[in-house]
Amino acid sequence: MNPRKSSPSPPLEERAGERRSYSFLPEPGSWRGGPFFSPQTASWEAGPRDKAPGKPSLFFTRVGPPLPYPLSPKGGEGKHALAALLLASCRLAAIAVALVVAVLPASPANLTVRVDGSRGAPRLVVNGKPVRARMFFGGPGSSPVRIEPAARRVDFEFTAEHDSRGTGTLHFRFGQVPGDVYLDDIAVVEVPSGKAVMPMADFENGSDSFSRDWMTWPTGAANTVGDVAVEPAVGAGGTAGLRVRLKQPASGGWPDWHIYHVPTMELLQGHRYRVSFWARAEPARDLAVAVYRPGEPFIRLGGPPGPFEAQIKMAASAGVNFVSFPIEMPWPEPGKAVDWAAVDSACDQVLGANSNALLLPRFGADPPAWWRKANPGEVMTWEDGSRQTQGVVASPLYRKDAAARVFALVEHLESRFGEHMAGYHPCGQNTGEWFYQGTWENRLNGYAPADRIAWRRWLRGRYPTDAALQAGWGDPAAGAAGAEVPAAAERRAAPNGALRSPATEQPLIDFAAFQQETMADLVCELASAARRASQGRKLVVFFYGYLFEFGPVRLGPSTCGHYALRRVLECPDIDVLCSPISYFDRGIGGSAPAMTAAESVALAGKTWLAEDDTRTYLGTGDFPGKVDGAKDLAETRTMLLRNLAEEASRNFATWWMDLGMTGWFNDDRMWDDMRRFAAVDESLLRDPQPYRPQVSAVIDERAMRLTSASAWRLTEPGIYQARRPLARLGAPYGQYLLDDVLRGSVPARLRIFLNAWQLSSGDRKQLAIVTRQGCSVWCYAPGLYDGSRESADSMREVTGFRLVPVSPAKAWATPTDAGRKAGLKTAFGTDGPLAPLFAVTDATTAENLATYPDGSCAVALRKRGAGWSFFVGAPGLTPDLLRVAAVRAGVHLYTDEDCNVYANGRLLALHATRDGALTLDTGRKGPVRDGLSGAPAGSGPSFTLKLKRGETRVFLLGP
Numbered sequence: 001m002n003p004r005k006s007s008p009s010p011p012l013e014e015r016a017g018e019r020r021s022y023s024f025l026p027e028p029g030s031w032r033g034g035p036f037f038s039p040q041t042a043s044w045e046a047g048p049r050d051k052a053p054g055k056p057s058l059f060f061t062r063v064g065p066p067l068p069y070p071l072s073p074k075g076g077e078g079k080h081a082l083a084a085l086l087l088a089s090c091r092l093a094a095i096a097v098a099l100v101v102a103v104l105p106a107s108p109a110n111l112t113v114r115v116d117g118s119r120g121a122p123r124l125v126v127n128g129k130p131v132r133a134r135m136f137f138g139g140p141g142s143s144p145v146r147i148e149p150a151a152r153r154v155d156f157e158f159t160a161e162h163d164s165r166g167t168g169t170l171h172f173r174f175g176q177v178p179g180d181v182y183l184d185d186i187a188v189v190e191v192p193s194g195k196a197v198m199p200m201a202d203f204e205n206g207s208d209s210f211s212r213d214w215m216t217w218p219t220g221a222a223n224t225v226g227d228v229a230v231e232p233a234v235g236a237g238g239t240a241g242l243r244v245r246l247k248q249p250a251s252g253g254w255p256d257w258h259i260y261h262v263p264t265m266e267l268l269q270g271h272r273y274r275v276s277f278w279a280r281a282e283p284a285r286d287l288a289v290a291v292y293r294p295g296e297p298f299i300r301l302g303g304p305p306g307p308f309e310a311q312i313k314m315a316a317s318a319g320v321n322f323v324s325f326p327i328e329m330p331w332p333e334p335g336k337a338v339d340w341a342a343v344d345s346a347c348d349q350v351l352g353a354n355s356n357a358l359l360l361p362r363f364g365a366d367p368p369a370w371w372r373k374a375n376p377g378e379v380m381t382w383e384d385g386s387r388q389t390q391g392v393v394a395s396p397l398y399r400k401d402a403a404a405r406v407f408a409l410v411e412h413l414e415s416r417f418g419e420h421m422a423g424y425h426p427c428g429q430n431t432g433e434w435f436y437q438g439t440w441e442n443r444l445n446g447y448a449p450a451d452r453i454a455w456r457r458w459l460r461g462r463y464p465t466d467a468a469l470q471a472g473w474g475d476p477a478a479g480a481a482g483a484e485v486p487a488a489a490e491r492r493a494a495p496n497g498a499l500r501s502p503a504t505e506q507p508l509i510d511f512a513a514f515q516q517e518t519m520a521d522l523v524c525e526l527a528s529a530a531r532r533a534s535q536g537r538k539l540v541v542f543f544y545g546y547l548f549e550f551g552p553v554r555l556g557p558s559t560c561g562h563y564a565l566r567r568v569l570e571c572p573d574i575d576v577l578c579s580p581i582s583y584f585d586r587g588i589g590g591s592a593p594a595m596t597a598a599e600s601v602a603l604a605g606k607t608w609l610a611e612d613d614t615r616t617y618l619g620t621g622d623f624p625g626k627v628d629g630a631k632d633l634a635e636t637r638t639m640l641l642r643n644l645a646e647e648a649s650r651n652f653a654t655w656w657m658d659l660g661m662t663g664w665f666n667d668d669r670m671w672d673d674m675r676r677f678a679a680v681d682e683s684l685l686r687d688p689q690p691y692r693p694q695v696s697a698v699i700d701e702r703a704m705r706l707t708s709a710s711a712w713r714l715t716e717p718g719i720y721q722a723r724r725p726l727a728r729l730g731a732p733y734g735q736y737l738l739d740d741v742l743r744g745s746v747p748a749r750l751r752i753f754l755n756a757w758q759l760s761s762g763d764r765k766q767l768a769i770v771t772r773q774g775c776s777v778w779c780y781a782p783g784l785y786d787g788s789r790e791s792a793d794s795m796r797e798v799t800g801f802r803l804v805p806v807s808p809a810k811a812w813a814t815p816t817d818a819g820r821k822a823g824l825k826t827a828f829g830t831d832g833p834l835a836p837l838f839a840v841t842d843a844t845t846a847e848n849l850a851t852y853p854d855g856s857c858a859v860a861l862r863k864r865g866a867g868w869s870f871f872v873g874a875p876g877l878t879p880d881l882l883r884v885a886a887v888r889a890g891v892h893l894y895t896d897e898d899c900n901v902y903a904n905g906r907l908l909a910l911h912a913t914r915d916g917a918l919t920l921d922t923g924r925k926g927p928v929r930d931g932l933s934g935a936p937a938g939s940g941p942s943f944t945l946k947l948k949r950g951e952t953r954v955f956l957l958g959p
Helices: 079-087 090-103 308-317 341-353 369-374 396-417 449-462 466-473 488-492 506-533 565-569 598-603 633-649 668-676 678-686 712-720 723-727 738-742 761-770 792-799 817-822 879-889
Strands: 113-116 123-126 129-131 134-137 145-147 152-159 169-173 179-191 196-201 214-217 226-231 241-246 258-261 272-282 285-293 299-302 322-327 358-364 379-381 387-391 423-427 539-543 576-580 607-612 653-657 695-699 733-737 750-753 774-779 803-805 811-815 828-830 838-840 848-851 857-864 867-872 900-904 907-911 916-930 936-947 952-957
Touching: 113 539, 134 308, 145 152, 145 272, 152 285, 152 299, 169 179, 179 285, 214 226, 272 285, 299 341, 308 341, 308 668, 322 341, 341 358, 341 396, 358 396, 358 539, 369 387, 396 423, 396 449, 396 506, 423 506, 449 506, 466 506, 488 506, 506 539, 506 565, 565 598, 576 653, 598 607, 598 733, 598 738, 607 633, 633 653, 633 668, 633 678, 633 900, 633 907, 633 952, 668 678, 678 952, 695 723, 695 738, 712 828, 723 879, 733 738, 738 761, 750 879, 761 792, 774 879, 792 803, 811 857, 817 848, 857 879, 867 879, 907 916, 936 952
Parallel strands: 134 322, 134 653, 322 358, 358 423, 423 539, 539 576, 576 607, 607 653, 695 733, 695 750, 750 774, 774 867
Antiparallel strands: 113 123, 123 129, 145 285, 152 272, 169 258, 169 285, 179 196, 179 241, 179 272, 214 258, 226 241, 285 299, 379 387, 803 838, 811 828, 811 848, 838 857, 848 857, 857 867, 900 907, 907 952, 916 936, 916 952
């Protein structure tokens, strides 16, 4: 999200009798460009559209019996006749049993939803049948109540989803806008009897009118925004009323301040109730109003009707039956019974809107407050000694307990809703996406006692003896038994520049590896629990692997925990990995990049799911992607269509995400595009096409562990932003792990090695084989480290160029005459110094395509055997540079102009970066049809289109 806010959300305090559950917990990062990731379920409950910083609330509703499974196989009508015929012969009884079983429809309780990656194009399969990997994500909640300066009476009705058990309470939340709100004549009555279930609050008895029956939260110093007062002549008809005054908090972070009626109301499940009140506000604002039953967790009983069910129905009408939604993960104290009411209610609500729904709930796996209090040494701890609400990732106790709760939840859902359960999505850590809490902030974790114990255990596994550890660290006093977590000052330092030197900073590199691997191991342990509890029949989904997205982290990408993707890919218990579409380059005219090495995910037989939280024209709130949101329906539709086209071409799954829980996708015209795209999806289901683009962007996750606290100057332009020029090259590209390239699994013609900074002798020999033909682009400092030593010979072996360190004022590459002649048009790099930095010393004039400000060679291109070697020293890339390389590599360019291109097999899609004519080279003769309407669009191999910036066109090539 751009720009990012610098103030972290303050921790919320608990109080007796009040628990709240947020299903979104976005944690704003500390600077521009950093991604916001998806929601997680935490242990707080509040009203919808709650305006605590970045925290829209979700709630849980109706409990009821499961609905009949809608996808039971048909065609078994003759089974009884067949059984009778076979059983007529006692001698054939055993055969009869076998044959009857063979023709029986699959039991709903045995529903299987998994991923089939056997044909190189991973597909979701339900009971063995491939299905569209298109989903909807939303959450239950209430629509906001708009209050203007002109007073009005508000009333709404709801059916209580649960009994209140005599503790019902009405809550008002006022948002994050300073100003005044006036309330009067607040009442809750039963319909149709008119019986009051809460005494009308008319505030005619002075301050006691509020203090007797109402409360505020939080109180004391935690309340930095609100106060209330009963005042004369401010209510309905000039009578007394309640004045609520809100001010901007000095810290910038709004607490979840609200008022609520003392919990005394008696409401009965299934009964109808009406809430009414008089209100006005200066300035205008949205109120969040709802009725709850306090407990563990709070249970929402009702509120103004929301858009959740409507969107589920729209999705179903477009053939989208997968529904992802947040639920609680009950984690009671020992000896206390588990309350499944909120979990069951959330599932029932989805099924009430679509009886054919396949449920994919997400739930938080962070420990509750009682657990943290009981196990303080296992709680995530910052450099200043403060604690967070997450458990220590490496803690065996936390892992064991979290896995047990995941197992229990999945087991319960399988027993209760097994015929509807598509899979399970455990979430945790920062915004539920399994990167370390606070990654985007200026603080470091890892200082709990459990971290120290786990770190020492990890070192004993990495180094078989203390002598080996001493040799590896270059420290004769080192020992695993006494090793301490590196001090924050060391972790913040960058004595060798953007990259850590293995010769002098191996303890820091090891600690980065420890943090990545332990996060991956936790993910795998929770995945195993979900797999076992579902008896191997259901999807297991995790956020993980954002290898490109963490390039801009200010304390270094190596602090995030996501650079152990191979470990996760080798986990047999995970079917789907996912992330939001990148928050970089996602707006109109952008490419909507993937955050990960998505094609390596597919090579591992798993599905990558792109969470499409595009801010549609109906988007609300201050969420990531706001800057790049759609301003109207037309922009919304073209962005969503672009995203679908990319997902189809790369065999991605997706869910359209109502991020604000306020109806971002509550317009059937959006879903009409999903309907029209079904023909494209279904053709690929029938004839799956592995995505094997001619261009590969290669990232080494091990090398990212070498990044220091100043690495963002390198990795922001060189990793994070590199996806923009790659997308505008004029040909589709894939994103791969280096180890797949070394294995020979990436048959691309053009290979862009973004961070091959540390290569062993074996790696270099294998790369020499892999790169014999085509063109290889070597970025920044390829082969810099040969094991633990810095090696100019290694760099020359890799690139074919002699490279030396340089120190220009800026790491900026400006095309030379030879470069401009070759096709380089644009200067690029970092507008400041960067260390280390390398220049070519043996390039001829013709090979020297760009120079640093000091005149040394920053970019060079050389024929090397049957292929080409392209050294790019300045961080970053440009589309024209990549086209120069693509031509040498023999890559087919669909266009030689900047345009976002997605293609696979017969599918070709474009998303225009500018207005104007575009010449398209399909690479084949024959007709070109519009992929959605089927209408003729042109004839290959070449034709010209007129496009508007942001326009998306989807084509099918051939007859």
